[in-house]
Amino acid sequence: MTSPATPWGASPPDTFSPDPELQAAVTELGAAVRDLLETSVATTVAPGEQADVAAGVRELTARLAATTRDRHTLSALDDLPTFRRTYSPVSGVGHGFAPPVQFRREGDTVVGECTLGLRHEGPPAHSHGGMTAMLMDQLLGSTAFLAGRWGMTAHLGLEYRGAVPLQTPLVLVGRVADVSGRKTVVTGTVALAAEPDRELVRGEGVFVSPRPELLERYFGDLTTADGGRAPGHAQAATDGSTL
């Protein structure tokens, strides 16, 4: 596999060094919110207790709302060239909904492990099909990225061959099937970690590195956390054609 390349340039992950105190605090808050979300859909405590907790949560939310970023501002922990995304709803350690899944290269595949919770429930005791699609999208996109390709999801197809149980370790495996021009075709599977050869979900995605004018339209307004101009504007976007 070649080095990851994005429209924002290619840089090895270790050149980005976020504030460790902020990283630790965001990771801890993400974990705490994850526990809260999971427990909030599992709890059977009395209505009065739930109402009290809701009031307490609203107070905490007001404290966090004292300063916030808007959608055009990157988190101080995020880096576009290396695709560090702290608040991804699939892989972000700062996101309470995320399992979160961490992906790694293994030979010519990309592998991730996770366990879904009650907050991801669709049919009772099993994953929501949309949640599984989200896992698959991130798996396939990460597989393209870690193979040195970058693209937005142009097509995502899934076959649900078996229901995905909650609270059970899962293994996700992706591999690049084809590359041509700005297009990367990736396939992937979700299975039980205990039965990795029995596919529960099979997916295929087409990831396309957008043409420069689309990149400018989507990401041209981005700024970094300190108000600087984020990479990703028209002149950098032309790098996309080299993918």
Ligand SMILES: CCCCCCCCCCCCCC(=O)SCCNC(=O)CCNC(=O)[C@H](O)C(C)(C)COP(=O)(O)OP(=O)(O)OC[C@H]1O[C@@H](n2cnc3c(N)ncnc32)[C@H](O)[C@@H]1OP(=O)(O)O
């Ligand atoms: C360390 C960990 C790493 C983590 C990494 C994190 C990874 C992140 C993971 C995140 C995961 C989540 C990711 C997300 O959630 S991305 C969010 C969801 N996706 C979108 O919002 C994308 C919306 N669509 C678009 O913006 C445009 O349509 C795009 C940009 C996709 C293409 O518009 P553009 O104008 O630029 O393209 P083109 O028309 O010149 O076509 C170019 C080529 O592409 C081929 N084509 C186009 N469409 C399709 C299609 N549907 N099937 C098959 N092929 C298609 C086309 O035939 C042509 O091929 P060829 O004729 O040249 O052969």
